[in-house]
Amino acid sequence: MxxxxxxxxxxxxxxxxxxxxxxxxxxxxxxxxLTVEAGETLTLVGPNGAGKSTLLLVAALLRxxxxxxxRIAGSLATRRTERALRRRVALVWQDPLLFSTGVLANAxxxxxxxxxxxxEAERRAMAWLERFGVGALGERPARGLSGGxxxxxxxxxxFAVEPDLLLLDEPFAALDAPSRAELGPELAAHxxxxxxxxxLVGHDPAEALALGDRLGVVLAGxxxxxxxxxxxxxxxxxxxxxxxxxxxxxxxxxxVGTEGPLLVVDLGGxxxxxxxxxxxxxWEAGVTLAVGAARVAASAPERxxxxxxxxxxGVVANRALTPDGVRLTVALPGGxxxxxxxxxxxTGSLTVGAPVVAAFPPEAAHPIRNDAxxxxxxxxxxxxxxx
Amino acid sequence: MNDLWDGxxxxxxxxxxxxxxxxxxxxxxxxxxxxxxGISLLLGVPIxxxxxxxxxxxxxxxxxxxxxxxxxxxxxxxxxxxxxxxxNGPLGALRLLYTPTAMTIAQxxxxxxxxxxxxxxxxxxxxxxxxxxxxxxxASPAQTVWWLLREARLPLIAAVVAGFGAVxxxxxxxxxxxxxxxxxxxxxxxxxxxxxxxxxxxTAVALSVVLLLLAYSVTLALTLLQQRRRPGS
Amino acid sequence: MSTITRRAxxxxxxxxxxxxxxxxxxLLAPVVSAAAQQATPTAGARDVxxxxxxxxxxxxxxxxxxxxxxxxxxxxxxxIAVGSGAALDLGERGEADVLLAHSPAAEQAFMxxxxxxxxxxxxxxxxxxxxxxxxxxxxADAPSAVEAMTRIADAEAAFVSRGxxxxxxxxxxxxxxxxxxxxxxxxxxxxxxxxxxxxNIANARxxxxxxxxxxxxxxxxxxxLEVLVEGDPSLLNVYxxxxxxxxxxxxxxxxxxxxxxxxLLEPATQEVIGEFGVDRFGEPLFTPCADNACGVLPSTxxxxxxxxxx
Numbered sequence: 035m036x037x038x039x040x041x042x043x044x045x046x047x048x049x050x051x052x053x054x055x056x057x058x059x060x061x062x063x064x065x066x067x068l069t070v071e072a073g074e075t076l077t078l079v080g081p082n083g084a085g086k087s088t089l090l091l092v093a094a095l096l097r098x099x100x101x102x103x104x105r106i107a108g109s110l111a112t113r114r115t116e117r118a119l120r121r122r123v124a125l126v127w128q129d130p131l132l133f134s135t136g137v138l139a140n141a142x143x144x145x146x147x148x149x150x151x152x153x154e155a156e157r158r159a160m161a162w163l164e165r166f167g168v169g170a171l172g173e174r175p176a177r178g179l180s181g182g183x184x185x186x187x188x189x190x191x192x193f194a195v196e197p198d199l200l201l202l203d204e205p206f207a208a209l210d211a212p213s214r215a216e217l218g219p220e221l222a223a224h225x226x227x228x229x230x231x232x233x234l235v236g237h238d239p240a241e242a243l244a245l246g247d248r249l250g251v252v253l254a255g256x257x258x259x260x261x262x263x264x265x266x267x268x269x270x271x272x273x274x275x276x277x278x279x280x281x282x283x284x285x286x287x288x289x290v291g292t293e294g295p296l297l298v299v300d301l302g303g304x305x306x307x308x309x310x311x312x313x314x315x316x317w318e319a320g321v322t323l324a325v326g327a328a329r330v331a332a333s334a335p336e337r338x339x340x341x342x343x344x345x346x347x348g349v350v351a352n353r354a355l356t357p358d359g360v361r362l363t364v365a366l367p368g369g370x371x372x373x374x375x376x377x378x379x380x381t382g383s384l385t386v387g388a389p390v391v392a393a394f395p396p397e398a399a400h401p402i403r404n405d406a407x408x409x410x411x412x413x414x415x416x417x418x419x420x421x
Numbered sequence: 422m423n424d425l426w427d428g429x430x431x432x433x434x435x436x437x438x439x440x441x442x443x444x445x446x447x448x449x450x451x452x453x454x455x456x457x458x459g460i461s462l463l464l465g466v467p468i469x470x471x472x473x474x475x476x477x478x479x480x481x482x483x484x485x486x487x488x489x490x491x492x493x494x495x496x497x498x499x500x501x502x503x504x505x506x507x508x509n510g511p512l513g514a515l516r517l518l519y520t521p522t523a524m525t526i527a528q529x530x531x532x533x534x535x536x537x538x539x540x541x542x543x544x545x546x547x548x549x550x551x552x553x554x555x556x557x558x559x560a561s562p563a564q565t566v567w568w569l570l571r572e573a574r575l576p577l578i579a580a581v582v583a584g585f586g587a588v589x590x591x592x593x594x595x596x597x598x599x600x601x602x603x604x605x606x607x608x609x610x611x612x613x614x615x616x617x618x619x620x621x622x623x624t625a626v627a628l629s630v631v632l633l634l635l636a637y638s639v640t641l642a643l644t645l646l647q648q649r650r651r652p653g654s
Numbered sequence: 655m656s657t658i659t660r661r662a663x664x665x666x667x668x669x670x671x672x673x674x675x676x677x678x679x680x681l682l683a684p685v686v687s688a689a690a691q692q693a694t695p696t697a698g699a700r701d702v703x704x705x706x707x708x709x710x711x712x713x714x715x716x717x718x719x720x721x722x723x724x725x726x727x728x729x730x731x732x733x734i735a736v737g738s739g740a741a742l743d744l745g746e747r748g749e750a751d752v753l754l755a756h757s758p759a760a761e762q763a764f765m766x767x768x769x770x771x772x773x774x775x776x777x778x779x780x781x782x783x784x785x786x787x788x789x790x791x792x793x794a795d796a797p798s799a800v801e802a803m804t805r806i807a808d809a810e811a812a813f814v815s816r817g818x819x820x821x822x823x824x825x826x827x828x829x830x831x832x833x834x835x836x837x838x839x840x841x842x843x844x845x846x847x848x849x850x851x852x853x854n855i856a857n858a859r860x861x862x863x864x865x866x867x868x869x870x871x872x873x874x875x876x877x878x879l880e881v882l883v884e885g886d887p888s889l890l891n892v893y894x895x896x897x898x899x900x901x902x903x904x905x906x907x908x909x910x911x912x913x914x915x916x917x918l919l920e921p922a923t924q925e926v927i928g929e930f931g932v933d934r935f936g937e938p939l940f941t942p943c944a945d946n947a948c949g950v951l952p953s954t955x956x957x958x959x960x961x962x963x964x
Contacts, residue, residue: 121559131554144558508905519732600734618712618850620873
């Protein structure tokens with residue numbers, strides 16, 4: 035898909051340059067550069083109030099930035115062009131915000147605004163309602179729908195205008211887990227089939243990771259990190275990014291030495307070896323380790339540990355069942371706690387208070403320099419691509 | 422109490438008996454007040470919508486004026502319109518004083534601030550994001566305003582009811598600019614005043630009952646229209 | 655809830671608005687067509703505005719006379735019922751073409767100031783002093799109306815005045831003046847309303863008031879008030895018709911005003927006036943008296959201010 039798109043080199047669906055938004059004199063959004071290629075899905079995550087929704091408003095040409103340019107499908111947005119460009123973008127809000135008309139009239143509204151005749155608009159809108167499985171609701175008043183139905187109608191309304199760029203603000207918020215699990219892949223499929231570029235904002239990293247071609251992390255009005263989801267997850271640029279992405283173990287440590295390509299890090303008394311993404315030389319003392327819970331193994335002390343792994347002895351501090359298995363919290367000496375997600379396995383002996391050994395390979399821990407220019411900010415290897 | 426019962430009976434007799442004069446008065450009342458309400462909609466809804474949606478210098482001042490106008494005493498409006506329409510007044514050449522048109526003008530002046538004020542409240546009461554949603558769906562400013570008004574239609578119908586209720590029941594302006602001329606500008610309220618002056622309390626009660634019935638049926642029709650659209654919940 | 659299939663109603667606010675407009679427009683249609691039909695005598699000159707006292711309207715006399723006049727002359731008379739004072743004021747401003755008033759002193763001043771063209775006596779009825787049957791001020795045997803007023807003031811018995819600058823109010827004030835009394839205090843109430851309301855207030859407060867006989871009769875059994883003083887010449891209520899001087903405003907419908915003046919003085923009209931009210935009250939409410947033919951007025955008042963044009 036993206037290869038085909040590149041061969042004809044369509045302009046990026048969205049291009050932000052030097053965009054700054056201030057509110058009450060305070061900078062709430064500062065994006066030096068951001069590109070969303072045609073057909074690409076970019077997922078943005080960040081805590082509430084980080085500026086994600088402001089970024090969407092700017093991209094939807096609903097909020098003029100105080101500085102910087104916005105280009106939609108290659109065209110610069112100006113006062114004169116913004117209404118025409120707005121019609122190449124569709125925005126789906128956190129609330130479905132349906133109008134108090136019938137479902138079909140809602141879905142057709144965008145087309146009607148574009149001057150499409152009622153019959154044609156309703157025909158095209160109905161096709162999208164059907165694709166989202168709510169075609170049967172056509173004549174119902176939109177204000178009486180369930181949350182899931184309303185969300186589907188809002189999505190159909192957005193897709194019906196065949197936008198170059200679809201902006202989605204927490205499209206799954208307030209949906210129950212099954213609806214969420216259903217709607218996510220559907221949405222992804224429609225984006226793929228139509229080749230629509232999308233920016234999807236969410237605060238649930240799991241959702242974001244499932245949907246995007248690229249993942250951006252927004253912190254305090256800035257893009258802290260952006261890149262392929264797997265890369266961002268494996269190599270978070272800062273402790274804050276790591277925590278936001280839901281990495282269970284974000285551990286402060288101290289570099290005490292090197293061992294070949296590996297760094298030797300002291301975690302409050304326990305020593306571990308980790309593989310840095312760049313040469314081990316030149317690391318300062320302060321470091322943060324990000325270790326995914328799934329990469330940590332835990333077993334009774336007598337069980338063997340694979341060679342080269344870090345083995346840390348402690349006791350089970352907590353044990354929680356999850357749909358995927360068990361989540362053990364291991365208390366290490368020195369007060370450090372390590373979380374291990376275990377697939378359902380012979381862990382019967384690992385009850386709370388039992389001695390345990392937590393283990394992970396050196397490459398499972400991603401060290402983050404504490405002396406990065408802006409600890410909570412936009413450092414990191416995957417920082418914004420500049421073109 | 423007897424007056425009341427006699428009045429009720431008389432009201433029924435006047436209406437069912439097809440008393441021509443009473444029916445003329447009823448129809449004129451309807452014509453004048455509905456037309457005035459219609460004009461107040463044409464003027465008040467755009468004013469109210471503009472005040473709700475457009476930020477401009479002095480907006481608070483205008484909003485204050487509209488809100489004051491909502492409580493404008495009909496007699497004051499009557500005096501102003503009379504001054505304008507007097508033969509030797511600025512609009513005297515139109516020869517409108519003591520005509521139903523003059524009454525319509527005065528009543529429209531009474532109802533317009535009411536409709537404007539309630540439209541303002543209705544549109545401001547909408548989810549502010551609805552406007553952004555409309556704009557993001559590609560609506561032009563005119564389309565945005567139109568759809569927002571559609572979203573606010575329930576309170577807007579209430580505005581119509583309030584405007585109509587204010588003018589159908591007012592007497593001060595109607596008697597001043599209409600003159601209460603039999604067969605020409607006599608409406609239910611002015612006729613009621615006259616009958617009280619004449620000591621015909623039974624007729625006055627009857628006319629009041631007719632006025633109530635009239636106001637009630639128009640209001641009921643609008644309310645039914647309003648409630649019919651409410652999604653079941 | 656979800657088992658019921660609700661159809662989204664099709665007509666929306668726009669439809670309602672449009673429907674309302676159509677309705678309003680259809681209601682306007684008769685006005686337009688009526689305006690188009692105004693052909694006699696000439697468009698614009700057809701309307702004649704009569705400013706008159708409320709008593710002529712309240713008594714129903716106008717309802718009897720106006721259709722006759724319109725039918726006979728082709729004019730459209732628009733009677734505006736206000737107090738005598740306001741009627742004269744409308745004439746002074748040129749907002750009325752012809753006046754029917756019963757406030758002789760103010761009328762004379764109006765003529766003297768040159769606002770009127772012609773003033774003619776039309777009819778009279780009489781005022782009466784009414785009060786509660788108990789008659790706390792003892793005015794029933796008063797030799798004159800002025801003496802009755804003096805007794806009311808001395809007794810500080812409740813008295814309700816119109817207080818609205820109407821002809822009736824003027825006459826009442828004249829009586830006080832003749833009695834050398836400036837009424838005031840808790841016993842003297844100004845209603846600020848028409849005769850009917852004033853009578854009702856007097857009735858509720860067991861007070862005295864001065865009223866025209868017609869309104870008193872028309873209220874009938876409703877009142878517990880009795881006629882206590884009547885027949886005094888100072889209680890005569892004489893109506894004059896006055897045409898407004900057309901020289902002062904070119905908007906005056908002089909011909910129309912003149913036509914109404916002539917109409918009121920015609921023998922046939924005078925006869926209608928003389929019979930008005932008989933069917934309802936058993937006695938007439940007004941006595942016709944064109945140009946003081948009945949001789950009711952003292953000669954000083956009877957002289958028309960201007961020579962009647964034949």
